[in-house]
Amino acid sequence: MTTLRTHPVDRTTRRARLGIGLVLVLALLWTLVPLVWMALSSFKSGADVTSAEPTVLFEPTLDNYAKLFSGANNLGPYILHSVLAAGISSVLAVVLGALAGYGLAGSRMRGKKHLAFWIISTRMAPIAVVVLPLFLLFRGANLIDTIPGLILAYLTFNLPFAIWLMSAFFAQIPPSVEESALVEGCTRWQAFWHVILPLTKAGLVTTFVLCLVFSWNDYAFALVFSGPNSQTLPMAADQLVTQTGIDWGQLTAIGTIVVLPMIVAGLAVRRWLVTGLTLGAVTGE
Amino acid sequence: MGVVSLTIEAPETGQRAAPDRPHRRRGRFGFHGAMMTPGLLLLAVLSVIPFLTVLAMSFSRVRLLGGVSFSFVGLEYWARFFADVDLWTQWLRTLVFFVLTVGLEMVLGLGLALCLWKLMRGRNAVLSLLLLPMFVAPVIAGLLGRFLTDSTFGLYSWLLRLVGYEGDILGGSYSAFLAVVAMDVWQWTPLITLITLAGLTAVSQSVREAAALDGAGPWQTLRHIILPSISSVLLVALLIRSMDAIRYFDIIAVTTNGGPADATKVVPIRLYETAFRFFDLGYAAVIGLVMLAVTIAIARVFVGILDRKGLTR
The missing domain is CATH 1.10.3720.10 (MetI-like)
Known part of the structure; x- marks a missing residue:
């Protein structure tokens, strides 16, 4: 790997490296935000899940999971x-x-x-x-x-x-x-x-x-x-x-x-x- | 991702040894044949019988009540197929959906793979994170898309409101179509990234060195050296994705189910509706057989490429 880095082909300029970093950060956001949002929402209370303004800080609750494993619609x-x-x-x-x-x-x-x-x-x-x-x-x-x-x-x-x-x-x-x-x-x-x-x-x-x-x-x-x-x-x-x-x-x-x-x-x-x-x-x- | 190689060379060696031992060849064939038998028998049952059934369905009126029964109607359904203007529109829509999703996935996937390839540290970690959507059940991906684009509490609707877009995303024809395209792109771009990156890692250093010595700039190297040397891998990615793109319908089924006003009604959705909402099973069989023909044509190209590269053993 060290030979790769010193080689002219792979000598990426600072600007190019910054660009690559930016693209990857955007790609990671695009990829992960839905999944993270899903996981977060599953720990929110009903009102927080469907609040018009997205809630990031909230009191986590296991209610949703508890409901899934009780009652008629047991998972x-x-x-x-x-x-x-x-x-x-x-x-x-x-x-x-x-x-x-x-x-x-x-x-x-x-x-x-x-x-x-x-x-x-x-x-x-x-x-x-x-x-x-x-x-x-x-x-x-x-x-x-x-x-x-x-x-x-x-x-x-x-x-x-x-x-x-x-x-x-x-x-x-x-x-x-x-x-x-x-x-x-x-x-x-x-x-x-x-x-x-x-x-x-x-x-x-x-x-x-x-x-x-x-x-x-x-x-x-x-x-x-x-x-x-x-x-x-x-x-x-x-x-x-x-x-x-x-x-x-x-x-x-x-x-x-x-x-x-x-x-x-x-x-x-x-x-x-x-x-x-x-x-x-x-x-x- | 250390050494990567196309399997192009590997299988060759597998068969060379056998002709040297003619006395063992028959026994070898028998053993291999015996090993294949259970799997292939089951596969035959699972594919030939359904295929014949769907073929028969396309020429028959099928009744479900009081036991399944067929009555032969000849080419009635096939004739209807050619006169069905709605269906042609749906094929056209399928084509647009297909070109948009697969096209975007190829371009974005290749771009991301190139970025990852240049990333020296943390490449595997970033790749792993980027791959996650592939493992998400398409139903969940679709429902999650609905959640994010809900007009009152969706995170993405909220973001779009910040930049001035107020519409109901899944309620408008164009926006709904673009939304299901985006969901598909979200889910399947990682597949292209993964495959392309494997191809890139296999581009040997000597090739790149030679290009550098010749004074090629980064763009020239990309266009004339790197892209040509991963062209077969790109083609494999394209074909794999294409075959799957025709297969899947889950995301659309749980988000818009073809709506609003048929804006996202692609052929697989139409088939489900014809078969399991209207129970017009014969006509659904015709639509299905045509879909099958399209997929098999793509599969032929795929196997043809593997064959030319010596990849099918």
């Missing part, structure tokens, strides 16, 4: 549904995705390109297009308003994502690793389980986290498929929006509850995010 079941639907679909996606991704990365079959293209196109299919037939199929199979229904719905985008991404992670492991394991007498499965798989722990975790974020944040599927027995957290937020008005104190509290775990999980895998979000097309660490 508990929503959290449970979200954890079950997003968690189970992500685990299934990672397990099946790791197996299939390994197979895809190593396979030399003909038509592999077509297979790969089919996988990515199922991932990229607009959700609305998937919701439509699933709505009919789920009605027929009594899967509307069930957790298994949501898990299946989330697998429509998580499974192709996991297969494609895991195959990109497996492709980065040199084949000599597997070959030497085989020479030393491992079976194919042992080589995969004890040698290859541990090498791609980062890939597994990244795939899991991204699947979790996608399904946890889902609204389009939950809107159509979930009911009283399966409503997820984003639906809890949606339901606070009523004809008679919105309880913004509670809404910002739900928002904070929905967002915080995903931010923590997402930043935990930040090093591999580029790989994950570009489906392996760009890597950076």
Whole structure:
């Protein structure tokens, strides 16, 4: 890094550096103000939340959170549904995705390109297009308003994502690793389980986290498929929006509850995010 | 962000070794095939059956009462599709929304990545903070946008009042459209920043040194050296974002739901309305299939690029 700084290309003038600093400060404000404002508002009393002049200094209260966990609209079941639907679909996606991704990365079959293209196109299919037939199929199979229904719905985008991404992670492991394991007498499965798989722990975790974020944040599927027995957290937020008005104190509290775990999980895998979000097309660490 | 490399070279080595061992090749194929089977079978069930269903829906009148039933109506819905002036307007609006959001995200994302790239200290911390909106559920992003732009107590409305703008942001056609664009830009610019920065970090020092030795100024270096060398990464960012931009509809659904006066009614919103408000399922299927065709066309370009770079294994 020191060589970088002394080099003429990187000798940024004072003015340029000031400009860059200013741009980044503005970008940080634009990015963070809504989130900070949401978190702050969730600790405000009703009058402070909707005061015409923004209140920055206020007496913090846990009322909004307390209300969310008491009374008729207890948030508990929503959290449970979200954890079950997003968690189970992500685990299934990672397990099946790791197996299939390994197979895809190593396979030399003909038509592999077509297979790969089919996988990515199922991932990229607009959700609305998937919701439509699933709505009919789920009605027929009594899967509307069930957790298994949501898990299946989330697998429509998580499974192709996991297969494609895991195959990109497996492709980065040199084949000599597997070959030497085989020479030393491992079976194919042992080589995969004890040698290859541990090498791609980062890939597994990244795939899991991204699947979790996608399904946890889902609204389009939950809107159509979930009911009283399966409503997820984003639906809890949606339901606070009523004809008679919105309880913004509670809404910002739900928002904070929905967002915080995903931010923590997402930043935990930040090093591999580029790989994950570009489906392996760009890597950076 | 230390060493960054495009996976361009990596997968190549993966396949070279196999032809040397013909005796093992068949076994290898079988094992790989077996490993793929459970995932691909489930994926087939989850994609082929729905696809055939939506195809059938587009040629049928679907009845939901008393069990789901189809009655064949031929090309009726497809004929309606071509005569539907409203829908063409909505496609046009989708295109404008798409160009504005993706365009702004690309420009701002690239700009921020360049700034971050020049930042020597605290780069990772700033990047982490800038990435946060990506993890926010789009519903929450939309509702938060509504909160901030509320005409009586919204923080941003208050700020705009200070500079003289009094209108109800989500109440006016143009301002509502711009507001949903801004929310999308808020949420997805970080993705472009992240991808572009990875590309920039991979531009090798020797390339930049050579440019400096040739006496290239910072702008020339940017235009002739840096941008060309990250062009493929920029393209990947553009395509990934494009495919997702067509997928998402959550923000609009919870802020304006297509209003006011259809000002933000893009095609996915229209599809939801057609299907789940009017239960005109056959026609919704036609709209959906056309959306699918558009996405697949973009995905083809994406895979084509990966292919040319040797990125698809």
